[in-house]
Amino acid sequence: MAGSGFATRLYQGEANINIVGRRRMWFTIAAALVAIAIGSFAINRFHLGIEFAGGSEFSVPGQVAGQTFEQERIYEAVRTAVHDVEPDAQVNAAQEVGNGSEINYKIRTSELSASEMAEAKTALAADLGVEATQISDQQVSSAWGGAVIEKALLGLIIFLVLVTAYLVVRFEWRMAVAALASLLFDLLFTAGVYSLVQFELTPYTVIGFLTILGYSLYDVVVVFDKVQENTRGITAGSSRTYGEATNLAVNQTLMRSLNTGLVALLPVGGVLFIGAGLLGAGTLKDLGLVLFVGMGIGVLSSILFAAPVLSALKDREPKIKAHNARVLARRAQRSDDVARGERSRPANVTESDEVSVLAGTTTPRPGARPVQKRGGTNRPGTKRR
């Protein structure tokens, strides 16, 4: 019953995947990823879009000497001309300015040097069959000046302060720290992907980034809410260490997390698919990409990073430390029972590291729920015997 059994247990929230117990592994992976991301910031930096870095703008008349050009035709012509001189340049969609015979098309591209611009202009004029003098070219500034970014950062900081206060009140400071650590990880990771792959950073990327912010915390809060429920009054009993209780909570919300991840990523995937697949470069792709990466890592980190960080922090709390020691001592006492094979399903025990073994011994049969589920103070450990 291994295959379908696992799926069923996953569905029931009893997959018993040892996540929290392997926290060293997750921390190592996370640290490596963050190191790569930061390294990439230092070496690669970011590929800034026209909106941030400024760029060049070509202005082409729509009607010249009896010829009338379509928007698409001009866009293609500019793109070809610019890519001939600078293959990596970004070329934005053509914009119509004015109307009637006065019509003009403006196309913004990444910043080109004066000579590149002149070269592209000559090629463009030849392609369209117009005089080079009829095409004007200019440098344009960033549309997103320092003020926008500054204010957005200020907002971000105020938000982080407020949300920390909120989490401290609603949960406790360790959970707040773990949630923020996970958020930070998500943001660093996403930014790292952008820096590493050299995706272009546009205003839409920043907007997507800010959206991830809320989503990432949202996800963590859902998991922590369950952890808090499972560990309420944990020190009164001695059946589970804090780490195990956290692990149980993670397992119980695993299906929720996977469901959520799927449900949230499906529409974003739709955006990405349409944006990148059907339209090629553009706003939809920018947004879809940053959201897909950020939300994907958000779901993963709420499970694999936030919960382990929390348990690591909690294990340092004196009360919990004492509690964990008591649970382990008690368990050592009863290990004989386990050896006699009272357990019918030792399968989980094969995942052998410290916590896992212990989790195995206390793992109740499928169908057992955490203590608090019945709202009472009866403990599964004692009850089952």
Added chain:
Amino acid sequence: MHPGRQLGVLGLVFVVLYLLVFFAAGAEGSWKQRLEPKLGLDLIGGTQATYIASQQGAPPSPEDMELAREIIESRVNALGVSEAEVVIQGNNTIVVSLAGKAEEQLKGLEQAANMRFRLLTGLTGDVASVALNPPSPTPSASASGSAAPAPSTSGSAAPKATGSAKPSATPSTGGQGGGAAAPGPSVAPSGSPSVKPSATPSASASAAAPAPASADVKEQREAIKKKVGADAWAAAEKLTAPVDLSTDTKAGLPFKPFSTLTGPEVAALSPQMQFNIPTIGCQQLNARPNGSIDAVDSEVVACFQGVYKVMLDKAEVVGDDIDEASPQLDTTQNQWVVSLDFKSEGQKKWAALTKKAFEAKATDPCFVAVSSMYSDAEHCAVAVVLDKEIVSAPQIQAVLTGQSQITGDFNATSAKKLADQLNFGAIPVTFDAGPAQTVSATVGGQQLEAGLLAAAIGLGLVAIYAFFYYRMLGLVIFLSLGLSALLTFGALVFLGRSIGFTLTLAGIVGFIVSLGVAADSFVIYFERLKDEIHEGRSPRSAVPRAWHRARRTIISANAITIMCAVVLYIVSIGQVQGLAFALGLSTVLDLLVVFLFRHPIMTLLASTQAFLSPRVSGLGRALRRSQTEESVSSRVKEA
């Protein structure tokens, strides 16, 4: 609360929202037009205008240019939550693009940002119309007809209320105030002893000009002399004080030719002539080109409240000296004030200026000028001049050495406006506006359709997944999402019209994301429900328990999103603000749907027989599982 009542409330919300959509906030046109949300620049294009910036004729430095861009941007953003694009083109042009038809909104953005603080040293009424058309029969007619309070009352008739209501009442004040004691010889001396005219009242115009007239100005003045005729010119040059029409209503007639001068021509005249000649009115003064009264080291003439011509001293403090201005509510007086902070150098200059104004004696020209305007004047006034406009002329109540406050009849809006103007004044750049033109969508037309297609695909995928995983409960999810979408759409249309909220592509994607978040609150709830049923509860008792627990989680999680939205909305500007608005809106609507639709519907469903059937509710395995643990025959597709 009874489920029926909650659904009723939701129905009410729905009806009210769509009534607003169809009938409120300037809804007009066909039904279809009333249902159109305001789309952003990136989706449907809009209007574009160019502003050429200059700093005393030359292109500003790149730093000032960036500041100028930010000024323009914040002015645009002050118009509402519409997402404007403001870029610098070349070295001196600022291009502003706004969504939709926005010619009106683009007007006035170019208002120059030259701020000067000048002591108000002389005051006369705008008597141009009276001077040109003297009430012929008798002086008494003029007195009774328009300038009633004129003859003798000193300050009693003065207050601006009457002045602005009846422009014709002002000549009295001006004539009498000016004629009695003020301008002529004393205009200059008080503020700037170095200026000559006081010594030689009949000095020629060019000599009277505080700043040495350049060759260019001399040429212009020669031209004007020809235009108005030598007689009129000579008469004007002889003036040492504003012509007093209260004693001789026809005294203005010799200066009639001056009324034909254009704005630029008036600007070429010396300040004394602009001030003294009765036939030069506010209309002409306001038609002077931008920057014509920017010169720091000369006196200037400006219009105040549309009815006074005032003589202003050299600018001893300029906009550059301001560190920050902000509107504040003075809680002790419960009135709005504008608080001013100066930079350290500026503070010294400001203290000197306010000292001069505060300690002025009753005979000083500045005092005479103020008291002819306010009957209860105690100190001189300092005019805050932005470009050609006096935005405020507060009396100085103390020697101001620290933070200063401008008090007056402010409300929240006017206080903010003055503070903005003061802040903008910190940048010494003038703008010339070009024509507004229509522009097409920035991201290309197909992106809107693609975005909507993506939304449809997203909704479809979520629906398929929900139906597969939760069976009939999927229907609840689907209906809720549909409901959310309708509410969101209604809110978008209404807010677009009422507060100018524009929907951009980023907004659309934001709403697509919120689709996932909305669906997630269902997942939380249903997973809880599954747990409860799994524990052996009947669906009927599981629903309220699961609701109770899930509610807590959902509220905590959504509170964070709302917090994020509110903070970003308050603090940030531009597109980020738009995003925050969309995020907050969709989250609030999600909560609304969760509380007023899903919860009651589930309560109702829980009491039906069908809900108990595993095949229908999708809770089958959980149910069976709780009954017999062995017979697990689940399919694994969803894993």
